Amino acid sequence: MFETLRVIVRNGSLVLFIILQIICFFWVVSNNEHQKQIYFYSTQRYSNIVTRQYKGILDYFSLRKVNQQISDENASLIKRIAAEQAVMMDTVQLDSTMAMYEVISSNIINNSVARRNNMLTLDKGSLDGINPGMGVISNKGVVGIVTDVSAHFSLVMSLLHSKSRLSCQIPHCGFFGTLVWNGQDPGLLQLEDIQRYAEVRKGDSVVTSGYSIVFPKNILVGKIADYRVEAGSFTYSIQVEPEQDFFRLQRVYVINHRLKEEKETLEQKSVNYE
Numbered sequence: 001m002f003e004t005l006r007v008i009v010r011n012g013s014l015v016l017f018i019i020l021q022i023i024c025f026f027w028v029v030s031n032n033e034h035q036k037q038i039y040f041y042s043t044q045r046y047s048n049i050v051t052r053q054y055k056g057i058l059d060y061f062s063l064r065k066v067n068q069q070i071s072d073e074n075a076s077l078i079k080r081i082a083a084e085q086a087v088m089m090d091t092v093q094l095d096s097t098m099a100m101y102e103v104i105s106s107n108i109i110n111n112s113v114a115r116r117n118n119m120l121t122l123d124k125g126s127l128d129g130i131n132p133g134m135g136v137i138s139n140k141g142v143v144g145i146v147t148d149v150s151a152h153f154s155l156v157m158s159l160l161h162s163k164s165r166l167s168c169q170i171p172h173c174g175f176f177g178t179l180v181w182n183g184q185d186p187g188l189l190q191l192e193d194i195q196r197y198a199e200v201r202k203g204d205s206v207v208t209s210g211y212s213i214v215f216p217k218n219i220l221v222g223k224i225a226d227y228r229v230e231a232g233s234f235t236y237s238i239q240v241e242p243e244q245d246f247f248r249l250q251r252v253y254v255i256n257h258r259l260k261e262e263k264e265t266l267e268q269k270s271v272n273y274e
Helices: 002-010 012-031 033-089 094-098 260-273
Strands: 101-111 117-122 135-137 142-149 154-161 166-170 175-180 189-192 205-208 220-229 236-242 251-257
Touching: 117 142, 117 251, 166 220, 189 220, 251 260
Parallel strands: none
Antiparallel strands: 101 117, 101 251, 117 154, 135 142, 135 251, 142 154, 166 175, 166 205, 175 189, 189 236, 205 220, 220 236
16 A cells, blocks of 8 residues: 555656546546547447457357367268168168278368379377378268378378379279379379270269278269270270369368278288288
């Protein structure tokens, strides 16, 4: 209390000036209708600005939370739909197989499409349950395979990579082949090893074969854009337009078969019979 009084006494002139300014301000506003309107208008204006900014900040963080909730719900929905379809179809094909996969939603924080070997970076890593060798899909189709992980991030080999190899099938004719990328047009992939006597048509769907445990069977990859048979060749040269537009890719789902390690351990024993 005494310290406060000493400060006031020491700065008496300044304190008196401030008090007089306040008195003059309220006197002018109280006795001048025009000044009163200006005061209230200015107060309301700045109050609205502050309110809008505050609301904008709240909306931003609320939107981020909602987006994450939607992503997590989509991941759960994928698993639930797969399980329901497995029961409805009573089969050991796509749907029952899909039910065996764990699904982890993730955002892409880096993506290249203009290189010969394109990679993606995800915002989730080993702490989220992601490991090398897991498949990556979007809500439209196959994206790639996880190659490396850190605690909080993952690196994915895109289908647009010269070393990418994906076992696929054309359901219409039942033939199997290998999907690759020649490093040229990011809007076209190449399907190899389809025999020339197969009944191939433009617009036919190309899906995962299920031969690899990385991806379930019948996950859409793309559609046949063009095909031809080179002179002296026994197989088609097939161009496939990927279902997923890699230029617009933002959110993906990392999938992992629950029995992957068991299958791989068993298959390693096959070398004993070679």
